[in-house]
Amino acid sequence: MAAPRRDTRGIVDPAGLLTRVRFRRHEPAEPLRRYVERYWFIDWDLPEPYVSHVVPHPSVHLTFQQDEGSPYAELTGIPGGLYTRRLTGRGRVCGVKFRPGGFRPYAPDHPVSHWTGRVLPAREVFPQATPAAARSVLTPTTDEARVAALDAFLLPLAPAAPDPQADIATALVDRVHEDRTARRVDDLARTAGLSVRALQRLFSACVGVSPKWVILRYRIHEALERAGTRGEVDWAALAVGLGYADQAHLVRDFTATVGVPPTAYAQAAAG
Numbered sequence: 001m002a003a004p005r006r007d008t009r010g011i012v013d014p015a016g017l018l019t020r021v022r023f024r025r026h027e028p029a030e031p032l033r034r035y036v037e038r039y040w041f042i043d044w045d046l047p048e049p050y051v052s053h054v055v056p057h058p059s060v061h062l063t064f065q066q067d068e069g070s071p072y073a074e075l076t077g078i079p080g081g082l083y084t085r086r087l088t089g090r091g092r093v094c095g096v097k098f099r100p101g102g103f104r105p106y107a108p109d110h111p112v113s114h115w116t117g118r119v120l121p122a123r124e125v126f127p128q129a130t131p132a133a134a135r136s137v138l139t140p141t142t143d144e145a146r147v148a149a150l151d152a153f154l155l156p157l158a159p160a161a162p163d164p165q166a167d168i169a170t171a172l173v174d175r176v177h178e179d180r181t182a183r184r185v186d187d188l189a190r191t192a193g194l195s196v197r198a199l200q201r202l203f204s205a206c207v208g209v210s211p212k213w214v215i216l217r218y219r220i221h222e223a224l225e226r227a228g229t230r231g232e233v234d235w236a237a238l239a240v241g242l243g244y245a246d247q248a249h250l251v252r253d254f255t256a257t258v259g260v261p262p263t264a265y266a267q268a269a270a271g
Contacts, residue, residue: 009221012053012082012258013269014228020050021087024143028096029151031158034167035102039150041143045090054083055224055257058173058207058214060103060115062122062129064137064150067091071134073122077115078208082259094137094146096154100214101170104206105159112208126157168192169206172199176214180222183243185211219243220257223250227266235262 008014017023021044028036037059044050061076068089076083104112107125115125122129137149172192176182182191188211189199203211219242226233239250254262 008228009225010055010057012055012224012265015269016050017052020044020046026143026147028147029155032151032154034162035099035105035158036154037097037099037102039147040093040095040097041146042093042095043091044087046087049086049088051084051086053258054085055217055220056083057097057221058100058209058217060098060112060208062096062098062126064094064129064134065092066134066138071131071138073126073129073134075115075118075120075122075125077112077118080117081257092138094150096150099170100173101166101168101206103208104166104169105163106157108163111205113204116208128153128157163206165202166206169202172202172211173207173214176211177218180241180243183215185215188215215243216253217257219250220254223254223262224258224265227254227262228269233262233266 008018011017021042024041026039026041027033028039056079058078060078063074063076065072065074068091098106101112103115107115133153137146137153140146140149172188175191176188182188185199186196189196192199192202194202199211203209203214207214209217222242223238226238235250236247239247242250244250244253251261254265258265260268
C-alpha cells in the first residue's frame with residue numbers, strides 16, 4: 001500500500017502537531033482516485049489539550065471520528081479561514097480528502113459552494129455514514145484495514161459516470177497548484193477558453209470557492225512552507241515569485257490568513 005509523500009503545506013506549526021499526533025496519508029483504491037486525493041489518519045493520546053490550525057486546501061473532507069464519545073462521521077466544506085481543531089485526551093480521525101472538483105459528482109444536486117464553510121453530519125449527504133459505518137472504519141488495528149474499510153464504504157457510492165465540468169475544474173485547480181505562473185484569474189480563464197464569469201460559475205459549482213481564492217490560497221501555502229524553514233527567507237523575492245506586486249501585499253495576505261506576519265511566524269518556527 002503506497003503512502004503519499006510527506007507534505008506539510010497548509011499546516012500551521014507542523015512540528016508542533018506532528019510531535020503530538022501520529023499522522024499518516026494513504027492512497028485510495030484506484031477507481032476512486034479520480035475523485036479522492038488521499039486518505040489521512042490521525043491518532044492522539046495527549047496529557048493536555050492541543051489546538052491545531054490548518055490553512056485549508058480547496059477540498060471537501062469526509063471524516064470518521066472518535067474522541068470522548070461514540071464514533072461518528074462528519075462532512076466539512078471548505079473553510080473560509082483557518083480550520084481550527086482542539087484535540088484532547090485520546091482520539092482518532094480517519095479522513096477522506098476529495099480532490100478539488102472531486103466531491104461534486106457525489107452530491108450533484110447542489111453546487112459545492114453550498115457546503116463551503118459548513119460542518120455537518122455526514123449522513124445529510126451520505127445516508128450510509130451511520131455510527132456502525134464509522135465504527136467499521138475506526139476500530140481496525142492497522143492502517144491497511146482502515147484503508148480497506150474506507151474503500152469498502154466509498155466504492156459502492158462512486159458516481160456512475162464522471163462529470164466533465166468537474167473534471168475541467170479539477171484540471172484547472174491542479175494547474176494553479178503546480179504552475180507558479182498561473183497567477184491571474186483572467187489568464188486562467190483564457191487557458192480554459194472561458195470568460196472570467198463562466199470560470200467563476202464553474203468554480204462555484206464544482207470546487208466551492210472562487211478561482212481567486214484558490215490562487216491566493218496556494219500562494220499562502222507556499223509562503224507558510226518557506227516561513228517554516230530554518231533558513232533565511234528573502235521575502236521580497238518570494239513575493240515576486242508568488243506573483244505579488246510587492247512584499248507588503250504578501251505580508252497583508254499572510255497575516256490575514258494565518259493571524260501573524262510571516263516574519264513573526266518564521267521566528268516562532270525557528271525557536
